[in-house]
Amino acid sequence: MIIRTIAAVIPAIILLAKVYKADRLEKEPKGLLISLVFMGLLSTFTAGIAELVCGGILARFVPEKTLIYNIIEYFLIVAFAEEGSKYFFLKIRTWKSPNFNCSFDGVVYSVFVSLGFALFENIGYVIQFGLSNAVARAFTAVPAHACFGVFMGVWYAAAKRWSYRGNSLRVKACKIKALLIPAFLHGAYDFLATVQADAATVAWIVFVLIMFIIAYRKVKQTAAADEYIDYNQYGFSDFMNNIRI
Numbered sequence: 001m002i003i004r005t006i007a008a009v010i011p012a013i014i015l016l017a018k019v020y021k022a023d024r025l026e027k028e029p030k031g032l033l034i035s036l037v038f039m040g041l042l043s044t045f046t047a048g049i050a051e052l053v054c055g056g057i058l059a060r061f062v063p064e065k066t067l068i069y070n071i072i073e074y075f076l077i078v079a080f081a082e083e084g085s086k087y088f089f090l091k092i093r094t095w096k097s098p099n100f101n102c103s104f105d106g107v108v109y110s111v112f113v114s115l116g117f118a119l120f121e122n123i124g125y126v127i128q129f130g131l132s133n134a135v136a137r138a139f140t141a142v143p144a145h146a147c148f149g150v151f152m153g154v155w156y157a158a159a160k161r162w163s164y165r166g167n168s169l170r171v172k173a174c175k176i177k178a179l180l181i182p183a184f185l186h187g188a189y190d191f192l193a194t195v196q197a198d199a200a201t202v203a204w205i206v207f208v209l210i211m212f213i214i215a216y217r218k219v220k221q222t223a224a225a226d227e228y229i230d231y232n233q234y235g236f237s238d239f240m241n242n243i244r245i
Contacts, residue, residue: 016115036112111146155174
Protein backbone atom coordinates (compact mmCIF):
# COMPACT_ATOMS: atom_id res chain seq x y z
CA MET A 1 0.00 0.00 0.00
CA ILE A 2 2.79 2.45 0.90
CA ILE A 3 4.73 1.71 -2.30
CA ARG A 4 1.60 2.20 -4.39
CA THR A 5 0.84 5.51 -2.72
CA ILE A 6 4.40 6.76 -3.27
CA ALA A 7 4.23 5.71 -6.92
CA ALA A 8 0.97 7.63 -7.30
CA VAL A 9 2.32 10.80 -5.68
CA ILE A 10 5.77 11.09 -7.34
CA PRO A 11 4.62 12.19 -10.85
CA ALA A 12 2.58 15.07 -9.44
CA ILE A 13 5.40 16.20 -7.15
CA ILE A 14 7.89 16.23 -10.04
CA LEU A 15 5.59 18.38 -12.18
CA LEU A 16 4.83 20.72 -9.28
CA ALA A 17 8.56 21.23 -8.73
CA LYS A 18 9.14 22.01 -12.41
CA VAL A 19 6.39 24.63 -12.51
CA TYR A 20 7.61 26.16 -9.25
CA LYS A 21 11.14 26.39 -10.67
CA ALA A 22 9.83 28.10 -13.82
CA ASP A 23 8.41 30.95 -11.71
CA ARG A 24 11.45 33.21 -12.04
CA LEU A 25 10.14 36.69 -11.19
CA GLU A 26 8.72 36.25 -7.69
CA LYS A 27 8.32 32.90 -5.97
CA GLU A 28 4.94 32.24 -4.37
CA PRO A 29 4.62 31.59 -0.61
CA LYS A 30 4.91 27.89 0.11
CA GLY A 31 1.89 28.05 2.40
CA LEU A 32 -0.23 29.36 -0.47
CA LEU A 33 0.98 26.66 -2.83
CA ILE A 34 0.30 23.90 -0.30
CA SER A 35 -3.20 25.28 0.21
CA LEU A 36 -3.75 25.15 -3.56
CA VAL A 37 -2.83 21.47 -3.62
CA PHE A 38 -5.46 20.92 -0.93
CA MET A 39 -7.91 22.96 -3.02
CA GLY A 40 -7.26 20.44 -5.78
CA LEU A 41 -7.94 17.60 -3.37
CA LEU A 42 -11.23 19.20 -2.34
CA SER A 43 -12.23 19.66 -5.97
CA THR A 44 -12.16 15.88 -6.49
CA PHE A 45 -15.04 15.54 -4.03
CA THR A 46 -17.24 18.24 -5.59
CA ALA A 47 -16.46 16.89 -9.06
CA GLY A 48 -17.29 13.35 -7.94
CA ILE A 49 -20.66 14.42 -6.57
CA ALA A 50 -21.50 16.37 -9.72
CA GLU A 51 -20.50 13.44 -11.94
CA LEU A 52 -22.55 11.00 -9.86
CA VAL A 53 -25.69 13.14 -9.94
CA CYS A 54 -25.46 14.22 -13.58
CA GLY A 55 -24.41 10.74 -14.71
CA GLY A 56 -27.49 9.27 -13.02
CA ILE A 57 -29.74 11.77 -14.78
CA LEU A 58 -28.07 11.12 -18.13
CA ALA A 59 -28.52 7.35 -17.80
CA ARG A 60 -32.28 7.83 -17.41
CA PHE A 61 -32.64 9.53 -20.78
CA VAL A 62 -29.81 8.24 -22.97
CA PRO A 63 -28.78 4.59 -23.46
CA GLU A 64 -25.40 3.94 -21.86
CA LYS A 65 -22.25 3.39 -23.93
CA THR A 66 -23.81 4.87 -27.06
CA LEU A 67 -21.95 7.57 -29.00
CA ILE A 68 -24.23 10.37 -27.81
CA TYR A 69 -24.00 9.10 -24.23
CA ASN A 70 -20.19 9.17 -24.32
CA ILE A 71 -20.09 12.63 -25.88
CA ILE A 72 -22.37 14.07 -23.21
CA GLU A 73 -20.62 12.18 -20.41
CA TYR A 74 -17.06 13.16 -21.30
CA PHE A 75 -17.43 16.58 -22.93
CA LEU A 76 -20.15 17.97 -20.66
CA ILE A 77 -20.41 16.05 -17.39
CA VAL A 78 -16.88 14.86 -16.60
CA ALA A 79 -15.02 17.75 -18.25
CA PHE A 80 -17.08 20.53 -16.68
CA ALA A 81 -17.47 18.81 -13.32
CA GLU A 82 -13.70 18.41 -12.93
CA GLU A 83 -12.43 21.58 -14.61
CA GLY A 84 -15.28 23.60 -13.13
CA SER A 85 -14.44 22.35 -9.63
CA LYS A 86 -10.78 23.19 -10.11
CA TYR A 87 -11.62 26.65 -11.39
CA PHE A 88 -14.03 27.30 -8.52
CA PHE A 89 -11.46 26.51 -5.83
CA LEU A 90 -8.72 28.28 -7.79
CA LYS A 91 -10.74 31.48 -7.96
CA ILE A 92 -11.96 31.58 -4.37
CA ARG A 93 -8.42 31.02 -3.08
CA THR A 94 -6.38 33.29 -5.35
CA TRP A 95 -8.39 35.94 -7.22
CA LYS A 96 -8.23 38.48 -4.39
CA SER A 97 -4.93 37.31 -2.98
CA PRO A 98 -2.27 40.05 -2.73
CA ASN A 99 0.24 37.44 -3.86
CA PHE A 100 -1.45 37.27 -7.28
CA ASN A 101 0.68 40.08 -8.67
CA CYS A 102 2.57 38.53 -11.60
CA SER A 103 1.40 37.16 -14.93
CA PHE A 104 2.89 33.71 -14.45
CA ASP A 105 1.20 33.36 -11.05
CA GLY A 106 -2.04 32.35 -12.79
CA VAL A 107 -0.28 29.38 -14.39
CA VAL A 108 1.43 28.37 -11.15
CA TYR A 109 -1.81 28.54 -9.16
CA SER A 110 -3.87 26.66 -11.72
CA VAL A 111 -1.29 23.90 -12.21
CA PHE A 112 -0.95 23.40 -8.45
CA VAL A 113 -4.73 23.01 -8.12
CA SER A 114 -4.86 20.68 -11.13
CA LEU A 115 -2.03 18.51 -9.88
CA GLY A 116 -3.59 18.42 -6.42
CA PHE A 117 -6.62 16.98 -8.15
CA ALA A 118 -4.48 14.56 -10.18
CA LEU A 119 -2.51 13.51 -7.12
CA PHE A 120 -5.58 12.44 -5.17
CA GLU A 121 -7.20 10.86 -8.22
CA ASN A 122 -4.00 8.95 -9.01
CA ILE A 123 -3.74 7.56 -5.48
CA GLY A 124 -7.23 6.12 -5.85
CA TYR A 125 -6.48 4.55 -9.23
CA VAL A 126 -3.16 3.06 -8.14
CA ILE A 127 -4.53 1.60 -4.91
CA GLN A 128 -7.41 0.08 -6.85
CA PHE A 129 -5.57 -1.14 -9.97
CA GLY A 130 -1.93 -1.51 -8.93
CA LEU A 131 1.53 -0.20 -9.76
CA SER A 132 1.24 -0.82 -13.49
CA ASN A 133 -1.52 1.78 -13.50
CA ALA A 134 0.85 4.25 -11.81
CA VAL A 135 3.36 3.95 -14.66
CA ALA A 136 0.72 4.51 -17.34
CA ARG A 137 -0.84 7.48 -15.56
CA ALA A 138 2.57 9.03 -14.82
CA PHE A 139 3.02 9.56 -18.57
CA THR A 140 -0.60 10.32 -19.49
CA ALA A 141 -3.27 11.36 -16.98
CA VAL A 142 -1.09 13.27 -14.49
CA PRO A 143 0.69 15.46 -17.08
CA ALA A 144 -2.65 15.84 -18.89
CA HIS A 145 -4.10 17.46 -15.78
CA ALA A 146 -1.04 19.71 -15.67
CA CYS A 147 -1.69 20.70 -19.29
CA PHE A 148 -5.32 21.52 -18.52
CA GLY A 149 -4.00 23.66 -15.69
CA VAL A 150 -1.59 25.50 -17.98
CA PHE A 151 -4.34 26.49 -20.41
CA MET A 152 -6.62 27.48 -17.56
CA GLY A 153 -3.84 29.47 -15.94
CA VAL A 154 -2.81 31.61 -18.93
CA TRP A 155 -6.38 32.81 -19.46
CA TYR A 156 -6.98 33.18 -15.72
CA ALA A 157 -3.92 35.43 -15.54
CA ALA A 158 -5.13 37.35 -18.59
CA ALA A 159 -8.44 37.98 -16.81
CA LYS A 160 -6.53 39.36 -13.83
CA ARG A 161 -4.52 41.61 -16.13
CA TRP A 162 -7.67 43.01 -17.75
CA SER A 163 -9.23 43.56 -14.33
CA TYR A 164 -6.46 46.07 -13.61
CA ARG A 165 -7.45 47.93 -16.78
CA GLY A 166 -11.11 48.01 -15.72
CA ASN A 167 -12.28 46.13 -18.83
CA SER A 168 -15.03 43.91 -17.43
CA LEU A 169 -15.95 42.43 -20.82
CA ARG A 170 -12.39 41.23 -21.39
CA VAL A 171 -12.26 39.88 -17.86
CA LYS A 172 -15.43 37.82 -18.42
CA ALA A 173 -14.23 36.60 -21.81
CA CYS A 174 -10.90 35.44 -20.39
CA LYS A 175 -12.58 33.75 -17.42
CA ILE A 176 -14.90 31.89 -19.80
CA LYS A 177 -11.91 30.75 -21.87
CA ALA A 178 -10.11 29.72 -18.67
CA LEU A 179 -12.90 27.21 -18.13
CA LEU A 180 -13.99 26.28 -21.67
CA ILE A 181 -10.57 25.55 -23.17
CA PRO A 182 -9.37 23.07 -20.50
CA ALA A 183 -12.86 21.54 -20.35
CA PHE A 184 -12.82 20.90 -24.11
CA LEU A 185 -9.30 19.44 -23.95
CA HIS A 186 -10.30 17.28 -20.99
CA GLY A 187 -13.39 16.03 -22.80
CA ALA A 188 -11.44 15.22 -25.96
CA TYR A 189 -8.77 13.41 -23.95
CA ASP A 190 -11.29 11.18 -22.16
CA PHE A 191 -13.53 10.63 -25.19
CA LEU A 192 -10.73 9.55 -27.54
CA ALA A 193 -9.24 7.32 -24.84
CA THR A 194 -12.47 5.34 -24.53
CA VAL A 195 -13.31 4.83 -28.22
CA GLN A 196 -12.64 1.21 -29.15
CA ALA A 197 -11.01 1.70 -32.55
CA ASP A 198 -7.44 1.76 -33.86
CA ALA A 199 -7.99 5.12 -35.54
CA ALA A 200 -9.23 6.61 -32.26
CA THR A 201 -6.15 5.29 -30.45
CA VAL A 202 -3.88 6.93 -33.01
CA ALA A 203 -5.89 10.15 -32.79
CA TRP A 204 -5.61 10.06 -28.98
CA ILE A 205 -1.82 9.63 -29.10
CA VAL A 206 -1.44 12.49 -31.59
CA PHE A 207 -3.79 14.68 -29.56
CA VAL A 208 -1.89 14.04 -26.33
CA LEU A 209 1.52 14.70 -27.91
CA ILE A 210 0.35 17.96 -29.48
CA MET A 211 -1.29 19.09 -26.24
CA PHE A 212 1.84 18.30 -24.21
CA ILE A 213 4.09 20.17 -26.66
CA ILE A 214 1.86 23.26 -26.76
CA ALA A 215 1.47 23.31 -22.98
CA TYR A 216 5.24 22.97 -22.50
CA ARG A 217 5.85 25.84 -24.91
CA LYS A 218 3.24 27.96 -23.13
CA VAL A 219 4.97 27.44 -19.80
CA LYS A 220 8.31 28.45 -21.30
CA GLN A 221 6.87 31.47 -23.13
CA THR A 222 4.71 32.81 -20.31
CA ALA A 223 7.47 32.28 -17.76
CA ALA A 224 9.93 34.18 -19.97
CA ALA A 225 7.42 37.02 -20.48
CA ASP A 226 6.43 37.16 -16.81
CA GLU A 227 5.89 40.61 -15.35
CA TYR A 228 3.95 42.40 -12.65
CA ILE A 229 0.28 42.68 -13.57
CA ASP A 230 -0.66 46.10 -12.23
CA TYR A 231 -1.11 47.86 -15.58
CA ASN A 232 -1.09 51.35 -14.08
CA GLN A 233 2.30 50.73 -12.51
CA TYR A 234 4.00 48.36 -14.93
CA GLY A 235 2.04 48.23 -18.20
CA PHE A 236 1.28 45.45 -20.69
CA SER A 237 4.00 43.81 -22.73
CA ASP A 238 4.78 40.37 -24.12
CA PHE A 239 2.64 38.22 -21.80
CA MET A 240 -0.64 38.98 -23.62
CA ASN A 241 0.96 37.92 -26.90
CA ASN A 242 1.70 34.46 -25.51
CA ILE A 243 -1.70 33.35 -24.26
CA ARG A 244 -3.30 32.23 -27.51
CA ILE A 245 -3.31 28.54 -28.35
